[in-house]
Amino acid sequence: MDFELTxxxxxxxxxxxxxxxxxxxxxxxxxxxxxxxxxxxWKAMGDLGILGVTVPEEYGGADFDLLTAVxxxxxxxxxxxxxxxxxxxxxxxxxxxxxxxxxxxQKRKYLPGLCSGELIGCLALTEPNAGSDALSLRTRAVKDxxxxxxxxxxxxxxxxxxxxxxxxxxxxxxxGPLKESFTAxxxxxxxxxxxxxRALEKMGNxxxxxxxxxxxxxxxxxxxxxxxxxxxxxxxxxxxxxxRAFFSGEPLGIAQGAFELARQYAMEREQFGKPISSFQLIxxxxxxxxxxxxxxxGLVYRAATLADRMQRGGKGTEVHKMxxxxxxxxxxxxxxxxxxxxxxxxxxxxxxxxxxNRYYRDSKLYEIGAGTSEIRRMLIADEIxxxxxxxx
Amino acid sequence: MSEMTDPVVVGVSEEEKILKETVRxxxxxxxxxRAQEIDAEDVFPRDLMTSLGKLGLLGITVPEEYGGAGAGIRAxxxxxxxxxxxxxxxxxxxxxxSNLVLDNLNRHAGPSIKEKYFPALCTGEKxxxxxxxxxxxxxxxxxxxxxxxxxGDHYILNGTKIFITNGPxxxxxxxxxxxxxxxxxxGISTxxxxxxxxxxxxxRKIAKMGHRGxxxxxxxxxxxxxxxxxxxxxxxxMVRMVLQGLHRERIVWSSEAVGIAQGAYDIARKYAVEREQFGKVLADFQxxxxxxxxxxxxxxLGRLLVRRCAxxxxxxxxxxxxxxxxYAKLFTGEMAxxxxxxxxxxxxxxxxxxxxxxxxxxxDAKAMPIGAGTSEIQRLIIAxxxxx
Numbered sequence: 001m002d003f004e005l006t007x008x009x010x011x012x013x014x015x016x017x018x019x020x021x022x023x024x025x026x027x028x029x030x031x032x033x034x035x036x037x038x039x040x041x042w043k044a045m046g047d048l049g050i051l052g053v054t055v056p057e058e059y060g061g062a063d064f065d066l067l068t069a070v071x072x073x074x075x076x077x078x079x080x081x082x083x084x085x086x087x088x089x090x091x092x093x094x095x096x097x098x099x100x101x102x103x104x105x106q107k108r109k110y111l112p113g114l115c116s117g118e119l120i121g122c123l124a125l126t127e128p129n130a131g132s133d134a135l136s137l138r139t140r141a142v143k144d145x146x147x148x149x150x151x152x153x154x155x156x157x158x159x160x161x162x163x164x165x166x167x168x169x170x171x172x173x174x175x176g177p178l179k180e181s182f183t184a185x186x187x188x189x190x191x192x193x194x195x196x197x198r199a200l201e202k203m204g205n206x207x208x209x210x211x212x213x214x215x216x217x218x219x220x221x222x223x224x225x226x227x228x229x230x231x232x233x234x235x236x237x238x239x240x241x242x243x244r245a246f247f248s249g250e251p252l253g254i255a256q257g258a259f260e261l262a263r264q265y266a267m268e269r270e271q272f273g274k275p276i277s278s279f280q281l282i283x284x285x286x287x288x289x290x291x292x293x294x295x296x297x298g299l300v301y302r303a304a305t306l307a308d309r310m311q312r313g314g315k316g317t318e319v320h321k322m323x324x325x326x327x328x329x330x331x332x333x334x335x336x337x338x339x340x341x342x343x344x345x346x347x348x349x350x351x352x353x354x355x356x357n358r359y360y361r362d363s364k365l366y367e368i369g370a371g372t373s374e375i376r377r378m379l380i381a382d383e384i385x386x387x388x389x390x391x392x
Numbered sequence: 393m394s395e396m397t398d399p400v401v402v403g404v405s406e407e408e409k410i411l412k413e414t415v416r417x418x419x420x421x422x423x424x425x426r427a428q429e430i431d432a433e434d435v436f437p438r439d440l441m442t443s444l445g446k447l448g449l450l451g452i453t454v455p456e457e458y459g460g461a462g463a464g465i466r467a468x469x470x471x472x473x474x475x476x477x478x479x480x481x482x483x484x485x486x487x488x489x490s491n492l493v494l495d496n497l498n499r500h501a502g503p504s505i506k507e508k509y510f511p512a513l514c515t516g517e518k519x520x521x522x523x524x525x526x527x528x529x530x531x532x533x534x535x536x537x538x539x540x541x542x543x544g545d546h547y548i549l550n551g552t553k554i555f556i557t558n559g560p561x562x563x564x565x566x567x568x569x570x571x572x573x574x575x576x577x578x579g580i581s582t583x584x585x586x587x588x589x590x591x592x593x594x595x596r597k598i599a600k601m602g603h604r605g606x607x608x609x610x611x612x613x614x615x616x617x618x619x620x621x622x623x624x625x626x627x628x629x630m631v632r633m634v635l636q637g638l639h640r641e642r643i644v645w646s647s648e649a650v651g652i653a654q655g656a657y658d659i660a661r662k663y664a665v666e667r668e669q670f671g672k673v674l675a676d677f678q679x680x681x682x683x684x685x686x687x688x689x690x691x692x693l694g695r696l697l698v699r700r701c702a703x704x705x706x707x708x709x710x711x712x713x714x715x716x717x718x719y720a721k722l723f724t725g726e727m728a729x730x731x732x733x734x735x736x737x738x739x740x741x742x743x744x745x746x747x748x749x750x751x752x753x754x755x756d757a758k759a760m761p762i763g764a765g766t767s768e769i770q771r772l773i774i775a776x777x778x779x780x
Contacts, residue, residue: 126741129668130669131669131740131741132669132670132740133669133670133671136669136671156741156745200745200746201745201746201747202744202745202746202751203744203745203746203751203755204744210745270528271529271530271531271532271535272532272535273532273535279768281768281771281772282768335733339729339758343761343762343767343768346530346531346762346766347525347530347554347555347762347763349762350600350601350602350758350759350762351599351600351601352599352601353598353599357601360601360758361601361755364733364736364744364754365744367737368737368740368741368743368744369744372737372740373737374677374679374680377679
C-alpha cells in the first residue's frame with residue numbers, strides 16, 4: 001500500500017488550499033451570516049478546474065482520480081464547509097453522475113457549462129416522506145408523446161434555489177418491484193412546470209442554498225432520460241460508493257479546520273498564568289482530536305483509492321462497506337472534533353464572532369445528509385454479516 | 393417518559409407538583425409560541441419577566457417580607473427546568489436574575505440592600521445581572537482586573553466585564569471587583585450597581601450561537617461611583633460568597649440543562665412515533681429505540697442528581713453540596729449535548745432545518761458544559777475534593 005500522494009495530487013491540494021485561503025476564508029463568516037455565497041464563486045471554481053473534477057477532459061473536466069477529488073473537497077471543507085456541501089452536490093451528485101450515465105449528446109449539452117461554472121447542478125432524490133427510505137419516492141413521470149410529465153415534490157435539495165440542471169428521480173411504473181419502477185431525468189430549471197417552491201433555513205452550512213422543488217405537469221423531453229427507463233436504480237446505486245468515498249473528504253476537512261482553530265486558541269489563550277495548551281486536559285483533547293482525524297484520513301483515502309480501482313461497486317464488493325465506513329467514521333469524527341474544539345474555546349467559542357461555532361453547526365449535517373449514520377451502519381452490518389471481513 | 397407522575401423523585405411534595413404544573417402551563421401557553429421568534433430575532437422578551445414576576449417566580453427563594461415566595465432552591469430548580477424545556481433563553485435570563493442576583497443577595501446582603509432592591513426585582517419591574525467574568529479572566533476568575541477604590545462615602549469602580557447574561561438590559565448589577573488587589577482571592581468585594589450610576593455603561597452586545605434572546609454583553613466601569621452602602625457584606629469577603637453562590641448557580645444551571653434535554657426528547661419522541669419510513673414508524677426501529685432509551689435514561693439520571701443536590705442545599709449541607717453540585721453540573725452539561733444531538737439526529741434532515749426547532753435545543757445545549765464553570769473546571773474541582 002502506498003501512503004504517499006503523487007506530485008500531481010500535491011499540486012492540486014496546494015492550489016485549492018491557496019484558493020480557499022485567498023478567496024473564501026476572508027468571506028467565510030459573511031457567507032454564514034448572510035446565508036449566501038458571494039457572486040462569481042462558481043465561476044472562480046470553474047476557472048480553478050475543479051467543478052468537473054472527475055469528468056473526462058473532452059467534456060471540459062479535469063479527469064482526476066477519486067483520491068484527488070477527495071483532496072479537493074477536503075480542502076474546501078477545511079475552510080468553508082458550506083461551500084463544500086454545494087460543491088459536492090454539484091461536482092459529484094450531478095456532474096459525476098451525468099458523466100457516468102449520460103449519453104454522448106447529453107454530456108456534450110450539459111457538461112461543459114457545468115464544468116466551467118456557467119451552470120449549477122443539483123440532484124433531486126429525497127421527498128418529504130421519502131428520506132432514508134428513498135425508494136418509496138412518489139414523484140411520478142408519465143409519458144406524453146415525446147415528453148414525460150413530472151408531478152411531485154422534492155425536499156432538502158442542495159443548490160436548488162440557484163440550480164440550473166437537476167437530476168431528478170421519478171416513478172415511471174405502477175407495478176412490479178420498487179427497484180425497477182423509477183427513472184432518472186435531466187431537468188432544466190426553465191422547463192415549464194418546474195418550480196423551486198421555497199428555500200429552507202438551516203442551522204449550519206448556511207450559504208449553501210437548500211430548497212424544496214415542486215413539479216406540476218413539468219414537461220421533460222424524452223431525450224433527457226438519464227440511463228434506461230425504469231433503470232433509475234442503476235443510476236442511483238451505481239455511483240453510491242464513489243459518492244460516499246468522495247463525500248467523506250468533506251467532514252475530514254471540517255475536522256481538520258476545527259482542530260486548527262482550537263490548537264491556535266489553546267496556544268494563545270492564557271488562564272492561571274499560562275497558555276491553556278499547557279494543561280493536561282487540553283493536551284489530551286488535542287491529542288485525541290489529532291488521532292481521530294488521522295484515523296479518519298486513513299479510512300477516507302483508502303476508500304477513495306479502492307473506489308477508483310474497482311470496476312464495480314455495490315453489494316458484495318469490498319469498497320461498498322469501506323466507503324460507508326469512511327463516511328460513517330469521518331462524519332462522527334467531525335462532530336466530536338468540532339465539539340471538543342468549541343469546548344477548548346470556552347465562552348468565546350459560543351460567540352458568533354469566533355468561527356469555531358460555525359464548524360460545530362456545520363459538522364452535524366454529515367451524520368444526516370447523503371444517508372444517515374443509521375443507514376451506513378445497516379449497510380456495513382449486512383455486508384460483514386454475509387461475507388465476513390475478507391481478511392486473510 | 394412522564395416525569396410529571398414519577399412516584400418517587402426524592403419526595404416531590406404536593407406543592408412542588410403544583411408549582412411544576414403551573415410553570416409548565418405558563419411555559420407552554422405563553423413562551424412556547426414565541427420561542428422560535430425569540431431565538432431568530434435575538435430579542436429579549438421583557439414582558440415575560442414581568443409575567444414571571446406576577447406568578448411569584450422571580451423571587452421564589454426570597455423571603456415574603458421582601459416580596460418573594462420564601463421557597464428553596466428545589467423550587468427554583470423546578471422553575472428553571474420547565475422554562476428551559478421550551479426556551480433556554482428565557483431560562484437563562486430568569487436564572488441570572490432570580491438566582492445569580494436575587495438568591496445570591498438574599499444570602500449575603502444586609503437588610504437595607506434587600507429593602508431597597510428586592511421588591512422591584514421580585515415583581516420584574518427591574519432586571520438584574522451578575523458580573524464576574526472578564527475578557528482575560530474566564531475559568532481563572534480570581535485573576536480579575538476590575539478594581540474598586542474607596543473614596544469618602546463611595547467606591548470608585550474601574551474595569552470591564554464580559555459575557556454577562558442580562559447585562560445589556562439590566563437595571564441592577566451585582567459586580568465583583570478587587571478592593572485589595574495584592575491579596576488575590578482575599579481582596580475581592582461585591583457591590584450593587586444601578587445602571588444610572590455615573591461611570592457605568594453597557595459595552596457591546598455579543599451575538600451568541602444559542603440562548604439567543606437572552607441578552608448578553610459587555611459592561612464597562614469608568615470611575616463608576618458606587619455609594620459605600622452598596623457594598624454587599626464585608627469588604628474583601630467575596631470569595632466565601634462566590635463559592636457558596638456557585639453551588640447554587642450550578643444546581644440551577646444543571647436544572648436548565650435537564651430542561652433543554654427534556655424539551656429535545658419530547659420533540660424527538662413525538663417525531664419518532666409519527667414519522668414513517670420503510671412502511672413503519674421510526675420508533676419501531678431498534679437503532680431509534682436505543683437512542684430514545686439512552687436519552688431518557690440520562691435525563692432521569694441528571695434530574696435525580698440535580699434534585700438530590702438541591703435538597704442538600706436546602707438542608708444547608710454546605711460541606712457536601714459543593715462536590716455534588718460539580719457532579720451535577722459536569723454530568724448534566726455533557727448530557728444535554730448528547731441528548732440534543734441524538735434528538736436532532738432522530739429528526740434527520742428535518743432536524744437540521746429551522747422548522748422543527750430541535751436545532752435550537754442543539755445550539756442551546758452547547759453552552760451548558762461551558763457556562764457556570766466549564767466541564768474542565770468541574771473535573772478539577774471534583775478531583776481536588778476526591779484527593780483532599
